[in-house]
Amino acid sequence: MTTNQRGCLTLLGMVLFGVFICAGIPFILLPSVSAGVTLPVITVPGEPLHVWLPIIGTIDTVNTVFGMLLADFIVLLFAVLAWRASKGWTKEVPGRGQSAMEVLVDGLWGLTKSMAPNTPPVRNILFPLMATIFIFLLAANWGKLIPGVESVGFMHCGYEGFTGFPRDEIAFQNSFGGYQLRVEDPLNGGYPSTYETYTQCNSFKKAEYAAYIVTELDPFLDKKQVHVTAEGDTLASIAEAWNAEVDEIMAGDLPEGEKYAQYQGYRDVEFTADALLALNPSVAGESEDDHGATVSAETPLVAGQELVVRDTLIGVDATTVDNQVYAVTPFVRGAATDLNLTIGLSIISFIAIQAFGIGTLGLNYFQKFVNVHALGTLSKNPLGAIDFIAGLFEIVSEIGKLVSLSFRLFGAIFAGGLLYAVFLFLFGAVIPVVILGLEIIVGGAQAAVFSVLTLIFCAQAMVSHVHDDDHGDGHH
Numbered sequence: 001m002t003t004n005q006r007g008c009l010t011l012l013g014m015v016l017f018g019v020f021i022c023a024g025i026p027f028i029l030l031p032s033v034s035a036g037v038t039l040p041v042i043t044v045p046g047e048p049l050h051v052w053l054p055i056i057g058t059i060d061t062v063n064t065v066f067g068m069l070l071a072d073f074i075v076l077l078f079a080v081l082a083w084r085a086s087k088g089w090t091k092e093v094p095g096r097g098q099s100a101m102e103v104l105v106d107g108l109w110g111l112t113k114s115m116a117p118n119t120p121p122v123r124n125i126l127f128p129l130m131a132t133i134f135i136f137l138l139a140a141n142w143g144k145l146i147p148g149v150e151s152v153g154f155m156h157c158g159y160e161g162f163t164g165f166p167r168d169e170i171a172f173q174n175s176f177g178g179y180q181l182r183v184e185d186p187l188n189g190g191y192p193s194t195y196e197t198y199t200q201c202n203s204f205k206k207a208e209y210a211a212y213i214v215t216e217l218d219p220f221l222d223k224k225q226v227h228v229t230a231e232g233d234t235l236a237s238i239a240e241a242w243n244a245e246v247d248e249i250m251a252g253d254l255p256e257g258e259k260y261a262q263y264q265g266y267r268d269v270e271f272t273a274d275a276l277l278a279l280n281p282s283v284a285g286e287s288e289d290d291h292g293a294t295v296s297a298e299t300p301l302v303a304g305q306e307l308v309v310r311d312t313l314i315g316v317d318a319t320t321v322d323n324q325v326y327a328v329t330p331f332v333r334g335a336a337t338d339l340n341l342t343i344g345l346s347i348i349s350f351i352a353i354q355a356f357g358i359g360t361l362g363l364n365y366f367q368k369f370v371n372v373h374a375l376g377t378l379s380k381n382p383l384g385a386i387d388f389i390a391g392l393f394e395i396v397s398e399i400g401k402l403v404s405l406s407f408r409l410f411g412a413i414f415a416g417g418l419l420y421a422v423f424l425f426l427f428g429a430v431i432p433v434v435i436l437g438l439e440i441i442v443g444g445a446q447a448a449v450f451s452v453l454t455l456i457f458c459a460q461a462m463v464s465h466v467h468d469d470d471h472g473d474g475h476h
Helices: 003-032 063-085 096-115 120-143 195-203 207-212 235-251 273-279 339-368 372-376 384-427 431-461
Strands: 048-053 057-062 153-157 167-172 176-181 225-228 306-310 326-330
Touching (some): 057 063, 063 096, 063 120, 096 431, 176 326, 195 207, 225 235, 235 273, 273 306, 384 431
Antiparallel strands (some): 048 057
């Protein structure tokens, strides 16, 4: 076999593998088992959760709080493991764990010394603050990539204005059960959730929505019904056969074990030739010219065709609990995807900047914003008026640090998670791994940017902006 032949076979194998992974799994295999990929509910605020805790009871919170707690746990776990690996920092010959920790801390301290003066406040306050922000954000940004985070959560009735899916009960190993969204078609964006669908869904389990509860059960339990045509079938005969099927079902007992609702009977269902034709506009008759609108109620149909006699009932049309519209709120969502966290960290940084400026320069720090010294030397230096005006703009710039720090971090992390979800929805497997790799890079970079900017802003705040020209030529 020549080199070119081996190369062609390798290329063919790569293409077949890509087709199977990127197309076969997400667009054929997963929908066939009602587990197609869905888009998550996209909201800027953290999604609400009702959590029961021992002693405390039920509390109302948001899932980004658990993202923050996950980041805290990762940081504490890392610290405990480093402490144990170094035997309380008494081990003279460091192992791999202690060496990694020392490299990280030494790198952060070297960065601090290169940008700020080596003073006790910098060593004892600024450096720990900057290092803590970096390590916490690194844990928060990378922690959201752990499998299960932002994907496993609490299933509930779909909120008004969003989309959702029906559900299926699943079982894991022995007796542990759960639910998954039922997605039977690829690239399915979901069914719209309205006030009516939300209240009807909740009526199955909440007494306050009893007025919306469904009392008449669909004979086919909301499932899609398909008829395969046989020789001699017509639309009229098919409708007659299915009406007889409905009559037979309605003559029997209601099924046992239906959840939440006490049904009073079956819903009236009637099949007609016109309705079947509307559902199957491309149905073909035995004549070559018989297709679409030319097929009448009595036209013999081509055998072997699959005719949809009734679509799946979902939402307000559904009569069973599993075919209501549901959505999933993840138990854990990335902490930095919540503006509350990023703004809170920005406020901490902003307070630290002002504290280091005032602690180093005293009241002269405020001359950075209102340069009265420049006004006092106007007779000697008329250009001091420019310094005074520039100081007023510094007020806007200082407040802008709050906005830039918080929204830069939030925007990058929120957009990264959204982009990954969209790529997963569109391409299934393999290709989204590229976005996952970018998420690792962006998560680390954003943690570094936030902490380094805090360090730089604090270092700048400790530098005087006033030139004391009253005591000589050019002395500061």
